Amino acid sequence: MARFGMVIDTAKCVGCMDCVVACKTENDVPDGFCRDWIATEVTGSFPELSMEIRSERCNMCDNPPCVYCCPTGASHVSEYGKLVQITNEKCIGCKACLAACPYGARFTHPDGYADKCTFCEHRLKEGKEPACVSVCPTYCMYFGDLDDPNSEVSRLLESRQSKTLLPEAGTQPRIYFLTDEPK
Amino acid sequence: MSEYTTTNSNPFVDMSHQVWAWEIPVYLFLGGLVAGMMVISGYFLLTGRWRDPRSACHALPLWSLVLLSLGMLALFLDLEHKLYVWRLYLTFEVTSPMSWGSWILLLVYPALLANLFLTPPERLRDRSPRIADVSSRMQAQTSTVTAIAVVNIGLGILVGIYTGILLSSLGARPLWSSGLLGPLFLVSGVSTAAALVHMLAEVPEERAFSARADIGLLVTELLFIVLFLIGLMNASKVHQEAASLLLGGPFTAVFWVLVVGLGLLVPIVIQSLAVARRIGHTPVAPLLVIAGGLVFRFVMVNAGQLSHWTPT
Numbered sequence: 001m002a003r004f005g006m007v008i009d010t011a012k013c014v015g016c017m018d019c020v021v022a023c024k025t026e027n028d029v030p031d032g033f034c035r036d037w038i039a040t041e042v043t044g045s046f047p048e049l050s051m052e053i054r055s056e057r058c059n060m061c062d063n064p065p066c067v068y069c070c071p072t073g074a075s076h077v078s079e080y081g082k083l084v085q086i087t088n089e090k091c092i093g094c095k096a097c098l099a100a101c102p103y104g105a106r107f108t109h110p111d112g113y114a115d116k117c118t119f120c121e122h123r124l125k126e127g128k129e130p131a132c133v134s135v136c137p138t139y140c141m142y143f144g145d146l147d148d149p150n151s152e153v154s155r156l157l158e159s160r161q162s163k164t165l166l167p168e169a170g171t172q173p174r175i176y177f178l179t180d181e182p183k
Numbered sequence: 184m185s186e187y188t189t190t191n192s193n194p195f196v197d198m199s200h201q202v203w204a205w206e207i208p209v210y211l212f213l214g215g216l217v218a219g220m221m222v223i224s225g226y227f228l229l230t231g232r233w234r235d236p237r238s239a240c241h242a243l244p245l246w247s248l249v250l251l252s253l254g255m256l257a258l259f260l261d262l263e264h265k266l267y268v269w270r271l272y273l274t275f276e277v278t279s280p281m282s283w284g285s286w287i288l289l290l291v292y293p294a295l296l297a298n299l300f301l302t303p304p305e306r307l308r309d310r311s312p313r314i315a316d317v318s319s320r321m322q323a324q325t326s327t328v329t330a331i332a333v334v335n336i337g338l339g340i341l342v343g344i345y346t347g348i349l350l351s352s353l354g355a356r357p358l359w360s361s362g363l364l365g366p367l368f369l370v371s372g373v374s375t376a377a378a379l380v381h382m383l384a385e386v387p388e389e390r391a392f393s394a395r396a397d398i399g400l401l402v403t404e405l406l407f408i409v410l411f412l413i414g415l416m417n418a419s420k421v422h423q424e425a426a427s428l429l430l431g432g433p434f435t436a437v438f439w440v441l442v443v444g445l446g447l448l449v450p451i452v453i454q455s456l457a458v459a460r461r462i463g464h465t466p467v468a469p470l471l472v473i474a475g476g477l478v479f480r481f482v483m484v485n486a487g488q489l490s491h492w493t494p495t
Contacts, residue, residue, distance in 0.1 A: 037191035071281035093263025102355035102492040112264035
């Protein structure tokens with residue numbers, strides 16, 4: 001079974017938020033909430049400044065604290081693609097998963113259940129890419145099976161320098177950010 | 184320099200995203216208070232104090248049932264998907280402290296009811312001959328009294344620790360990343376229960392006992408708080424920043440003045456003077472302990488939610 005993950009090239013991302021709009025449209029995300037977002041990090045001292053733009057979302061962690069703390073099993077790792085998913089009908093809205101996520105990736109849907117990025121599982125099952133990946137105008141986002149050494153994501157991680165967010169939190173995220181210039 | 188901006192809606196930008204409001208601190212406070220009352224009433228059963236009809240242990244089970252139900256109501260109010268609450272009891276998630284807690288709380292009610300039937304308040308006993316009969320039969324069997332005492336003490340300790348472990352299991356909030364929160368919340372819960380017993384007690388020996396117990400518990404709680412802060416200050420940068428919320432940050436004044444000063448130190452002094460018979464027993468110290476316990480939970484829950492790994 002595949003273990004889906006995402007690779008995002010920070011050198012190509014311009015922060016246009018097409019991915020955010022595509023997600024909100026595809027998944028009918030309610031007003032005031034978002035399943036993905038743009039983070040901009042400026043580091044250094046003038047004039048030696050550098051800026052990194054990242055499209056962020058649920059990291060589909062291999063060691064997911066949101067799943068471990070869920071009292072009803074609503075948050076779970078699905079068989080399909082080993083994705084961290086939520087069964088709305090099992091969620092009681094206790095918000096423990098919101099408190100457990102170091103990335104702030106979850107929110108409470110106005111209907112009462114916890115909500116977050118699903119990697120557009122419904123699209124994956126139709127053989128399509130997640131909505132955010134499919135609309136990216138700079139082609140900075142790649143999606144695939146991290147366990148398949150021949151997949152595009154595995155080859156990118158093999159050939160380029162990458163990082164994950166907050167590795168020190170021990171969650172083993174499955175979204176990788178390429179940090180070097182493309183060859 | 185590192186500057187981070189995000190388009191994510193998060194609690195720092197939009198307060199509607201705050202995870203837990205007043206309900207959870209109130210639930211943790213009442214849960215801890217009831218846990219302590221179960222431990223103390225179990226102790227009174229084991230030591231034979233229940234034989235005195237004026238003993239506070241006759242009031243504790245009913246108080247516990249009412250306060251626990253209020254706590255559960257607060258927890259229910261916090262749920263965003265209320266109609267699905269029964270889902271808690273269709274599964275047991277071994278890695279989830281909340282799942283453990285919901286099942287333990289299910290056991291607490293029968294344990295409290297058994298204790299209530301064993302030591303009913305005098306009014307209840309007088310009004311209901313059937314309850315008086317059941318109570319007499321239960322009291323006649325020493326093994327029943329011992330079993331109810333042990334079960335109440337055991338469940339009380341589990342519930343008290345659970346109220347702290349619930350927070351400490353959420354590693355994304357560095358302020359809560361300490362195994363000491365379990366024993367700290369347990370001791371705090373038992374200390375608030377001892378304070379309530381002090382106010383309920385009609386027997387002078389019980390008042391003196393609860394005052395002595397409270398001194399020991401408050402000193403232990405103070406020690407745990409110091410160890411908790413030392414642990415955070417010697418951990419990673421995010422943990423040090425989390426501790427700084429209480430050491431110079433926005434929660435410093437309320438924590439050190441209301442929780443440590445008025446909730447721990449002042450009651451220790453007052454109860455020490457009362458035990459030494461320099462002053463009489465008054466409800467001042469117990470009320471300060473109970474208020475301090477409530478404020479402590481508000482501080483821990485609110486400051487914990489402000490502590491974070493991600494840049495803001």
